[in-house]
Amino acid sequence: MKIKNILTSIVVVSVILFTGCDKNDDTDTPLSFVNETLPANNTAGVSRNAVITATFSEAMDASTINTSSFMVKQGTTEVLGSVNYSGDTATFSPTENLSAGKIYTATITKAAKDLSGHSIESEMVWTFTTGGTLTTLNSVSLGASANYVILAKTAVNNSGTSIITGDLGLSPAATSYITGLALTDATGYATSAQITGKAFAADMADPTPINLTTAVENMITAYNDAAGRPSPDFVELATGNIGGKILTPGLYKWTNSVTIPSSITISGTANDVWIFQISGDLNMSAGINMTLAGGAQAKNIFWQVAGEATFGTTSHFEGILLSMTGITFQTGATMNGRALAQTAVVLDGTSVTKPQ
Known part of the structure; x- marks a missing residue:
């Protein structure tokens, strides 16, 4: 009888211990946490078009990752934006560009929960500082190249009837490398029915x-x-596809090519400056327009293109184009600005007008 009672006690105790382990198992499970952020904490020079991301240690309940649990502020002012969650990463996309030279604070609160319904281990807070220009950019000085609406080093080739308003220059290549403009020689220059100016x-x-x-x-x-x-204001904006964008003043930088498949607007005042740094090509689709708004002036818009710049049929472009590789205007394309190429400029029934 004593042995039976002892065995019964052992079984009861074992059941209690086993059951107790089950009940407390959740508390032994490590809680989720944020293990990486972009920008990282205390990062300086963040682009004004940056999105803010937080990567979790495990998959989370997507319904708990929203603008209530993921917030960004500049001082006490909340930044408007949208929050998306995919895989193990939450992304905050500001509705408008961030301000230059400001400190921002991002927060993931304990309202963020994992798939088991547990809150993150602790609230995550990090800060970053935007880069960019605090004042109006200084204009790019063109020096004597501003005397020409078209300037090239190797050739200026034209087909069809173009309309060039301003002087055309070619050096070190000779006059014979200006083709399709039916030049009439004079002393130190030439004229053409297609040029309101001199060649x-x-x-x-x-x-x-x-x-x-x-x-x-x-x-x-x-x-x-x-x-x-x-200190660019905007880095890799729209990954290079800027169609449909309204481009505000500032310094823009892309490490690859830029395409303009739909019409864009450059908006700012008469004194504002835009500089576009493009490491690849610049391609503008046929029939696409570039429009100036708010007083923006073509003479204050500078496109630095390391690759080729190509403008589709009947497209319209604004600004000073500084190209290392070459500029091609397809049939009927127009430009209000200057085409300055370190190789050749190709025209085809093109209208190029010097900016006022």
């Missing part, structure tokens, strides 16, 4: 050669200035 080439009479040499040197200096500007 100059490196083999013409003095002082044209030295003037062109200076202009080309200044064009290259301007290109390098635009390419070297630091």
Whole structure:
């Protein structure tokens, strides 16, 4: 009888212990936490078009990842935006561009829960500082290259009937590399029914050669200035597809090509400056328009393009184009600005007008 009672007690105790382990098992499970953020804590120079992300240690309940559990503030002012969750990462996308040179605070609260309904281990708070320009950008000085609406080094080739308003320059290539414009020679320059202005080439009479040499040197200096500007406001905006965008003043940077498949607007005041740094090509689709708004002026818009710049049929472009590789205007394309190329400019029934 004593042995039976002892065995019964052992069984009861074992059941209690086993059951107790089950009940407390949840408390032994490690709680989820944020193990990575972008930008990282205390990062400086963050682009004004940045999205803010938080990566969790495990999959979370997506319904708990929202603007109530993921917030961004500048001081005490909440930043408006949308929150998305995929895999193990939450993304906060601001509705508008962030302000330049400001400290922002991002927070993931304990309202964020994992798939088992447990809150994260502790609230996650981190800060970052935006980069960009606090004042109006300085304009890019064109020097003597501003004397030309089209300036190239190797060739200017035209087909169809173009309308060029302003002077055209070519150096170090000779006059024979200006084709399709039916030039009439004069002393130190040439004229054409398609040019409201004059055409100059490196083999013409003095002082044209030295003037062109200076202009080309200044064009290259301007290109390098635009390419070297630091502290961009916007980095990899729309991953290079800027169709449909309204582009506000500032410094933009892309490490690849930029496409414009739908019309865009450049909006700002008459004194604002835009600099676009493009490491690849620039391609504008056929029939697409670039529109200026709010007083923005083409003479204050600078496109620095390391690759080729191509403008589709009947498209319209605004600004000063500084191209290292070449510029091609397809049939009927128009430009209000300057085409300054370190190789060739190709025209096809193109209208190019110097900016006011």
